[in-house]
Amino acid sequence: MKKFINAVDDVLVESLSGFAAAHADLVRLQLDPHYLCRAQKAQNKVAILSGGGSGHEPLHGGFVGYGMLDAACPGHVFTSPTPDQMLAAAEAVEAGRGVLFIVKNYAGDVMNFEMAAELLPFDHATVLTSDDVAVEDSTYTTGRRGVAGTLIVEKVVGSLAETGADLAACQALGEKVNRRTASMGVALSSCTVPAAGRPTFDIGPDELEMGVGIHGEPGRRREALRPADALVGDLLAALLEDLKPQPDSRALLLVNGFGGTPLMELYLLYHAAARWLAERGVAVERSLVGNYVTSLDMAGASLTLCLLDDEIRAHWDAPVHTPALRWGR
Template sequence: MKKLMNSVGTILIDSLDGFVAAHGDILVLGDEHKFVRRKALKPGKVALISGGGSGHEPLHGGFVGHGMLDAACPGQVFTSPTPDQMLAAAQAVDTGAGCLFIVKNYEGDVMNFEMAAEMADNVATVITNDDVAVENSSYTTGRRGVAGTLVVEKIVGAAAEEGRDLAALKALGEKVNAATRSMGVALTSCTVPAAGKPTFDIGDDEMEFGVGIHGEPGRRRDKLKSADAIAEEIVHAIVADLGNAAQGEALLFVNGFGGTPAMELYVVYNSARKLLQAKGIRIARSLVGSYVTSLDMAGCSITVTMLDAETTKLWDAPVHTAALRWAM
């Protein structure tokens, strides 16, 4: 195992300390590294909280700040945070309007966020499940929540900033999740620090098609194909799953898994945009980069979110976080 770290036991703490130090204008760290939260809270705004196992950076801590999350709870690598982390985060950032939990659909995350919700006051939850690759998976009943979670966090975050109430934000999050589909492909395995060896073996000419963001198996092991062929199969799966919703304008998000450079992500983006356009879908917004990663795994995912006037406006709204930042 080759990683830039001091030890397996300190990699998460060291990384969080560095993260909060580098972005001290935006973030503060909770006690005992339980969460990171916005430095400046906005009284009366519903607080958005997400979290999950670490190893997917910049998700979720990188999306804490104006226009997105109020707090993020990092578990150990690929391990759910504990309910007391979410409870501590909720107590730190709820300014009176309640909290919305945004939770990727993994059994541990769902259970622990649910326990925290029972202990806290005035909490609603949105569960994301955008991965069309498989119906059930290693750590999931139902579909996995993957890169589309970023889109939910951005759009709901902008709406929270506008002052919408908890019920409206939950409904919006469910609407965005329902309009979002993702699928990924891995060229190499990730290596969990505590395991010290790759999560799965893969041949020099193979890819894992439909991989999960923890290296979970996808649809099948296959020979590595061209970017066009990979994009075609993923876009076909996404569009088929969207059904009648696959018309009009879309956000196309090509996400790197951590070990793949920008040059390759833009190749995949180029393949995917042409395929979507050929199906009559207009790419109205785009995002390309490594935002929802799987440690050092090479590969990428394609996410499509169908947009309407409301969600386009909220996507465009100003955001100021460590990993996403714009003012339009």
């Protein structure tokens, strides 16, 4: 294993410290318990808070800022943050309108956010993301996993919160976006967790894992490497089967890298996906391509499709200013 680290036990704190220093105009780091929050606390709005295991950067800390999250709680690599982190972060960013938790559907995340919520002295609600169509259940979940579609939920709900909308409205919009969003990924290699020192799973040089999870969980099947067009067709067919779009639907297409895939290949996947969707009457009106919900050093990518309506599109287009996502401001 070759990684730029000093000591395995120090990876998280040193990485968070570097992130906070590099983006000191946008975020502030609190240690013990760990959380990231906006450098300037927002006022008189619903506070949006998310979190999860580290190793998926820029999710979630990279999305702290205007138009998205008020705070993010990072756990150790692929490990849920603890209730005391969530409680401390929520108390730090609550601004008189309550707190909305956006939680990926993994057993540890769900349990710990629920424990924290029970201790909050103010109004709170939760949106559970579950956009991964690859499997219904896995080692980590009961039901579908929350993956790259979580970014879309955070962006759209974060925009609504900036308008002064109440807690119930923010929760309702988050749940609507989640229902209209589907994702599926494919891996060409495994990731290597620093503490483990070896790849999470073994895969041959001519194999791929179709439907892989963002922690290296098994997907739908192991199969032989095929041309990108064929892989894109399989991924999108699964998304359309789930979403069942109406004719002439409008969509946001997110091509997300897992950390070890060059942008050249991600844009090639976008080219194939946009053509495939156009041939089936789905117009891609908004797009995002890059490494946003990663799995350490895994080579691979996921495709996420969100069916747009006027409300979702307007909040996607609204200004955002975070370390990893910014436009219109």
